[in-house]
Each structure stands twice: as structure tokens, then as C-alpha cells.
Amino acid sequence: MKGMPFAIVLVALLGVVLFFGFRASERRAPVQDNSESGYLVFEVQGRLKSIASDSRSAVIEHETIPNYMPAMTMAFPVRNPADLTGLKEGNAISFQFVVTGNDSWIERVKKLRDDAVAQSPAGDRSSRIGSSGSIPSLDVGDLVPDFRLTNQNGERFHLRDFAGKQVVLTFIFVRCPVPNFCPLMSENFRKLQEMLKASGKMEDVRLLSITIDPTHDTPEVLKAYASRYTQNFSEWIFATGEEKQIDTLLTQFIVYAEPNAGTITHELVTAYISPDGRLAQVWRGNEWKPQDIVNTLRMGEEQIQTTESNAVNHRN
Template structure:
């Protein structure tokens, strides 16, 4: 009998040792670290039909077309970056918007998260008698560009009509922008384009670059001059003969941003905004509009040269 009791204890003790060692091994393993956030925000243009609105969640369900580089055509809910516009959206409305997403890691193949819609524009209403508070215009080839007035880096008022006879490449920025893929990227791209066109004097004389700030209160001529000189690399010696940095008067800013489909929303000390780059022909009409940051300088240089030929 004593032997049986001892045998049971021996088996129990052996099992205890096995479980203890397993726990030790498991405890020594390091938990897999979550993927580090890349800090990169991507901006894609999306078009679709509103199927439902969820005021409590601040989301709309959208039946959207394929978004190159982001996802295939599908039906899915999207969070609104500004839930206050929910009252302006109705099931059946057709919209275009910017969908902002955070890149999970440095490689886009790693996927995206935190998708949210901003700069939503209703392009077809489900209710004929309903009018959104703000009507944004989507620039289309052939549109005549209004003769907007701007104050440039030299403190001089310039008008878009004065560039007729030249091909104008225009983009929208503000100097305090800290999002690397937004204003800084547009300004670096324009600097590369400006340098490339300098190598072709004939084309250089037929073209002009224009960076328009949508922050005229802060972006005074002095601020724009310093900002522009830094991007051209000539600093205080820059003459700005081929590339102007300018801003419209505060009162005329909404009209200009709405025509070029630039959504701007104050966000604390910063501005949440969309992108808009437009190629304007010698006749003052839109040739092409680029609402994202996907274009590359070499392709734009080719487009500018083709328009100037």
C-alpha cells in the first residue's frame, strides 16, 4: 500500500515539474511587438454613392468605385473627419471626397488604417431641392479659370489673366504645413520641375509656376518670400521670375478654394486640407487637374512641355 501511495506522488511530482518548466519557457518568450506606426498619411480620391448615414457613429456607408492604390470597388462604412457635415449628406447623394489613411509601416504593402473622409463634395443630389452649404467645383479640362487676384512674395498684386500666353502649373500650400506628403512634397516637386525647365530655355520662357497659399493671414509676402527662397535654393537672392508664391485676399479665399476644390478646415493651430494641382493652358483654361500627391515631377515636366509646344 505504501508503495502505491509513493508511486502516485512520484507521478504527481513529475507532472508538476513538466508544467512548471512549460510555464517558465512560455514566460521567457517575448510577446510579438505590434507594428510601429509609420507616421505617413496617404490621400486618395474616392467617388461613390451614399447608401446610409449613421449620425451617432459619425459614419456614412458608401458604394464607391475602385480607388487605385487603396482598394477595389465595394460597399463599406467610412468615418467622417468632420461629423458636422452629416446633415448635408443624404442616402442617394453621389459624392467625391478625399479619403485619408494612415500607413501602418514604411512599406505601403503593409496596409493602411484609420480611414476617414474629408473635403466631401456632393456632385449629384438625391433631393433636387437640397443644396449643400458650400458648393465645390471639380476642375475639368476646358474650364475657364477665373481671373483671381493674389498678393505675391514681393508685395505685388498679380492676376491669373496676366499669365495668358504661358502654360501655368499651380498648386496649393501653406507654409506652416508639417505633413511631409502634403505641402512640403508639393514644394519639393515644384522645385524639381523648376530646375528641370531651366535646362530648356525655350520652354522655360513659355511657362510659369505658382504656389498659392490658403493661409493669407499668416503667409504674408515676407513669409512667402522666405519660404520660396528656401525651396528654390537661392534664398535671399531669388528673383522669383519663373515661380511665384502668393495668396488671395482673405475675402476672396473661399471663392478660389471652392473653384479649385481645395478643402481647408482649421484644426487647432494647423489646417486640415486637401491637395489640388492644376495645369492651365496658354488660353487660361484647365488642361488637367491632380487632386492627389501621386504624380511625379518627371511626368509633370513632360505634360508642361507638351502643353507649351
């Protein structure tokens, strides 16, 4: 909507589960299925994008993990930093991805021949983005259309209700099984809410978590989930909607999400929408930190103040 005075940071969980992608990946099933014992181990291949200074995490563009996760670029905790010794950005690698009930990490990282892995293992995401009819996706600079959803109390609301507020928005679903995806996004939101309160900026911000699983995630289910992270539902809203409404949002923000075998494969996406309602910046993955969002909101606020000051000076 033209001239909408709000800012949105979209965190759409780029997230998790059950996607059958590239044929090369389809040959790699879990090495160990110890789900009854509380953990799974997957064999994965990809390309190393970066290594943290302490070697305790690495950003990897990986192929599809069959029955679990779409191909994407994400940050993985590293169990043994020594596994990364001698590796550098761009190396083709294999590793084991271990997922427990409350944690996940990679181990047994090995360098492969360069031709063993595609140069861009995640490929073209656009071919995996579900579309909603003729709804166009948003590009940086586009105005974000208004939308209507239902909150955790069963009340309808519009995006325009937050006019004049900065909005941080994320896509999640309650049954998301990987600790470093939806649960991490919600935990980051919890920390973000605390940081904004401490700085006195929460009044100017609204947090919004939108489910991508509206059939299961009713207002009642969302409220129970939300209570794990916050008790202030005026500052942080959890929302659901009709499947068509959710699909439209996923299409607009280019968030891959696909129901599959009782769960959902999806991606994590973070985006900043400027005070005039335009998509200004997009981040993909789970690498962002609450402080990154705080910094983005601060910059947005400073831009508003500068614009208002220039307008006053011009009139004078």
C-alpha cells in the same frame, strides 16, 4: 476670360490637418501622441486602391483622421513592404499612420471584413468643399476667370499677367505639418523648376504657389518660406491675398480647406488648364511627380504648335 492664351497646372494642395468628418472615424483618436518626442501615430481605416511594384507605397482611400486629415485618396509610403503581402485592390484595411518632423509612413497594415469600411470611405467631397457665396466651381472645359493676388514682395499681380506663359499653380500654407503634403508639393515644384531650366523651357513657364492661410502667411512670411526652395522669384511666385480672394479660388477649383484649432485642413489638387484658358484636366492627391507635369506641359506646347500650324495652312 475668353481666349486667354495661357496654360495652368493647378496643384492645390490637397493637404492637411484638423478635420472632424465621418462619425465612424471620430471614434479613432491618435494611438500615441508623442508630439513632444517629434511623432504621432494614428489608427486609420480605408480601402486599398493600388500597390506599387516594389510594395514600398500604396494608394489608399481612407476615412477622416480626426484632428489631422480629411478623408481622401492618397499615396502612403509603406514602412515594411511585407505588410502588404496577400492584399489586393479593393480590400478593406486598417493601418497605423506615423508622422515625424520630416517624414511619414504607414505600418501594421491589416485586412478587415469588407463591411467594416464603406465602399467609398472618402465619400462625396463636394459636401466638404467650402463655398464662396454664389461663386461657381469650375468643370473641365470651363474658362478660368482672372484673379488678383499679392506676391512675396508685396506687389499686386493678375493671372492675366502670365498670358502667353504656361502656369503651374499650387495651394500651400507655411505651417502645414505633414511632410507628404505641402512640403512635398513645394519640393516637387523645386524639382520641376530645375527640370524646366535644364530643358530650356522655364522661360515659357511660371510657377505659382498660393497660400490658403493669408492671415498668417504675409508676403514676408512667404518670402522666408520660399527661400528654402528657390531664389528665382520671377519664375516661381509665392502669393497671398484677402481671405475672400483665396476662398473664391478654393471654391472655383474645388479645394477643401477649413481653419480648425489653429491649423488648416485642406486637400491637394493638381489641374491642367489649356493654352486657351480652359480647365483641361484635374488630378487629386499627392501621387503626381514633376515629370508628370513636364509631360503635360510638353503636350500642351505641342497642341499649340499644331493649332498654329493648321491655322497657317488654312490661310495658305
